[in-house]
Amino acid sequence: MSFKTIVTKKTIKIVRNLRRRILKATKTGDFKRVRGLTKLLLKNYAQTLLKFQQLKENLRSALRKYRSGDIELLIAALNRILTSSRGSQNPRVLDHWLHHKLLKVAKRRHPNKTWGWCKRKYFGRFDSARGDKWVFGNYESGNYVVKLSW
Known part of the structure; x- marks a missing residue:
């Protein structure tokens, strides 16, 4: 396994976890947390990569x-x-x-x-x-x- 593959899998995992956290906060109705997590996702280095x-x-x-x-x-x-x-x-x-x-x-x-x-x-x-x-x-x-x- 190359370094490129590891970085790709790691970035995909980070973005997927953030999206799950946003979905969970949306279902519970915690919109303040949804807004914060959405900002984090937009500014996230993994998302950029x-x-x-x-x-x-x-x-x-x-x-x-x-x-x-x-x-x-x-x-x-x-x-x-x-x-x-x-x-x-x-x-x-x-x-x-x-x-x-x-x-x-x-x-x-x-x-x-x-x-x-x-x-x-x-x-x-x-x-x-x-x-x-x-x-x-x-x-x-x-x-x-x-x-x-x-």
């Missing part, structure tokens, strides 16, 4: 589904997932993780090309207002993957 892991899993499935297909479909799917999760706790961590995954996708699409060629083909300054030159996108259409840290 669980949302972060679910977001990463959604991104992973989109990358698997569209990695060899049309690049526009991949960009649209990733943007749909990223814009629906704007309140992420660690946007830079997620952007860094996604950047490495997109590098792998670019290299997988063109195995006989160099990393420099893949960088020139898929990465660049797509948003003129930003100075970031490591944005994944399509030069033909001008569409690009948004970053959470923006």
Whole structure:
């Protein structure tokens, strides 16, 4: 069993226990306790970790589904997932993780090309207002993957 599995099981257990406590307090009619436990659940680190892991899993499935297909479909799917999760706790961590995954996708699409060629083909300054030159996108259409840290 890996550390990742243990952390996942532990966070799921913490969130499940908090939800049970909320349900029990609701059944007994102790709404002051329900309010306090709900705030605790919303601010809970385990809940944040669980949302972060679910977001990463959604991104992973989109990358698997569209990695060899049309690049526009991949960009649209990733943007749909990223814009629906704007309140992420660690946007830079997620952007860094996604950047490495997109590098792998670019290299997988063109195995006989160099990393420099893949960088020139898929990465660049797509948003003129930003100075970031490591944005994944399509030069033909001008569409690009948004970053959470923006």
